[in-house]
Amino acid sequence: MRKVGAVYGWRVQLGGQTIAVTGAGGFIGEALCRRLNAEGAQAVGIDVRAERRVDVEATGARFVAADVLDVSAIAAALDRCDGLIHTAAIVGDWGTMEQFIEVNVRGSCAVFDAAQAAGIERIAHLSSVASWGYEFSSDLDEEAAPRASGAPYADTKAASDYLALRRGGAVVRPGDVYGPGSVPWAIRPIEALRAGSFALPGKGDALMTLVYIDDLVDCILRALTTAEAAGQAVTAWDGVPITTLEFFGRYAQMLGQKKVRTAPAPLIEAFAFAAERFAKLRGTQPSVSREAIRYVSRQAVYPNTRARELLGWEPRVDFDEGMRRTELWLRAEGLLD
Numbered sequence: 001m002r003k004v005g006a007v008y009g010w011r012v013q014l015g016g017q018t019i020a021v022t023g024a025g026g027f028i029g030e031a032l033c034r035r036l037n038a039e040g041a042q043a044v045g046i047d048v049r050a051e052r053r054v055d056v057e058a059t060g061a062r063f064v065a066a067d068v069l070d071v072s073a074i075a076a077a078l079d080r081c082d083g084l085i086h087t088a089a090i091v092g093d094w095g096t097m098e099q100f101i102e103v104n105v106r107g108s109c110a111v112f113d114a115a116q117a118a119g120i121e122r123i124a125h126l127s128s129v130a131s132w133g134y135e136f137s138s139d140l141d142e143e144a145a146p147r148a149s150g151a152p153y154a155d156t157k158a159a160s161d162y163l164a165l166r167r168g169g170a171v172v173r174p175g176d177v178y179g180p181g182s183v184p185w186a187i188r189p190i191e192a193l194r195a196g197s198f199a200l201p202g203k204g205d206a207l208m209t210l211v212y213i214d215d216l217v218d219c220i221l222r223a224l225t226t227a228e229a230a231g232q233a234v235t236a237w238d239g240v241p242i243t244t245l246e247f248f249g250r251y252a253q254m255l256g257q258k259k260v261r262t263a264p265a266p267l268i269e270a271f272a273f274a275a276e277r278f279a280k281l282r283g284t285q286p287s288v289s290r291e292a293i294r295y296v297s298r299q300a301v302y303p304n305t306r307a308r309e310l311l312g313w314e315p316r317v318d319f320d321e322g323m324r325r326t327e328l329w330l331r332a333e334g335l336l337d
Contacts, residue, residue, distance in 0.1 A: 013225065015040035020081045020120075022068060022111060023088030024061060025052025027181050028126065028216065032085055033059035035217045046077050046088070068107035074114040083122040083224055084115045086164070090153070097152045104156035105163070112167045124224040125164035127173045129209060129235060129302045130154040134294045142235070142303035151291055161233060170229035174216050175209030175237030175302065179322060180329030182213070189251045190335055193260070201265035204245030206297045209237040212317035212325075222311040234307035238315040241301050250323045254336055269293055 019036050023029040024045030036043040037060030045061035048068070056063045066073035068088050078084065088111070090103045108125070115123055133149030146158030164171050178185035192198035200206075211219075219236040223229045248260045272288045307313045317325070330336045 014083075014221070016042075017082040018042045018044060018080060019083045019085060019224070020044040020046060020078050021061070021085045021087065022046045022074075023086075023126075024056045024059075024063070025049050026087060026091075027183065028177060028213070029087045030055060030059055030181070031213050031217050032087070032220065033061040035214075035221065037061065039221075044077060044081060046074070048088070068103065068111050071110050071114060074111055075117060078114050078118040078120060081118060081120055083124075084111070084120050085124045085126070085220060085224060086111050086169075087126040089126075089157070089160070092153060095152055097155070100152035100156040101159075104153075105159045108160040108163050112163060112169070116167065121168075122224055122230075123164065123167065123169035124220050124229075125160065125169045125171045126220065127161045127164075127171050127233070128153075128157045129173050129175050129237070130295070131158040131161050131173060132302065134298055139300045139303070142306055151294070153291075165231055165233065168230045170223035170226070170231075171233035172216075172220050172223050172307075173233060173235045173302075174219075175211050175235070177211055177213055177216050178326065179213035179317075180326055182326075186251075186326055186330065187335065189248055190255070190330060193248070193251055193255055193257060198248070199261040199263045199268060200244050200248065201268045201293055201297055202262065204243060204248075204260060204262045206244045206299060207241040207301055208244055208247050208296075208298075209301050210240075210242055210247070210319060210322070211237040211315065212322040215315040215317055218316075219307055219311065219313045222307075222313050226311050229310055232306070232310060234310060234313075235302050235304045236307055236313070236315075237302065237304055238318065239304055240319065242319055244296050250327075254327050254330065256337075265293070265297065 019041050021029050021032050021043055024033055025047035033043040033045050043061035044064060045056040046064045046066050050065040053063045064077040066077050090100050130153055131146040133147055133154050146161055161171050176185055216236050245260060252260050272293050275288050
C-alpha cells in the first residue's frame, strides 16, 4: 500500500473497483460509502429503506433499495461487484429473538450466498464486541469464542460471525462506535440529558470501548483488502477504556450541566422493567431496556491486538479529539444550544 499525505497515511488499492455495502443508509454504512468514493471506488449502497436514497447518493454511491432477505434483488445488486462489506442488521436492545434471527442470521446467510454466486471473494462482515456477551468479570482473550448470552442482538451477531468466517470473510468487531451522526452514542444521550431523563447505574464506573467512526472505517477497509484477514476476526476499538461517567459527562458539559446523575443499579433496572411492560402494552419501544442497562454496566474490556498486527491498523482519533469533532457536529446540526 503506497503512502500518501492523507489523514490515515495510506490509501487502499480500490480505485476503479465496485464495492457493495449493505446497510448503506446507516451511520457506519454511509461513512463507508463516503470513504470508498474518496478512494476512487464505486460504492453500491444497498438498503431496505428507499427513503435513504438521497443521503446514500450524497456520499457518491449508487443506491439500490433491497431487502437482505430478497435473494434475487441482492443478487442483482451484487452483479459485477469486486467486493462486499456487509453491515445490514437489526441493531438495538429491543425486539424478539425471531426478529433478530430473521435479519441478522438468515439475512446474512442470503447475502453471503448471493456474494458466492456472484463470484465475490473479498467480504468484510461488520460484527460487534457484543458477540461476546456483556457479563464477564475480566478482560477477554482475543481467542475467546462468542458465547450465548440470551440477548437477541448479541447472540445473532455471534451466529452471523460464524457464518462469515465459514465463508472466508473478514470479520470486524467494533466497540462503541461514536462520532458525528451516531444515534446511540451522540444524539440520544444529548436528548436524554437535556430532558433530565438520563441516569447511569451504580457509580458510573462501567467501561466503554470506544472507536471513532473514521478509525472503524479504516479498519474495515483494511480487513477487506488484506488477504491474510480472510477467515479471521479482529476487534476495533482505541484501546483506552473510558468510564461511562466520563463519556456521558462530556455531553453533560456540552449542555452546561455540572454532572451526570447516577442511581443504584436495582432502581434503574426496576425502572427499565416498568418501561418495557408499558411499551409492550402500547406496542412501542421502551425509553430504556434492561438489555441497555446490562450493556452500560460492563466492567471489563476486549482485546484489539490482532487488528494492529494483522492489518497494521492504528486508531488515529483519541477520545478528546473525537468528542471535539462530535460537539462541532452537534452544534452545526442545532442539537446543542
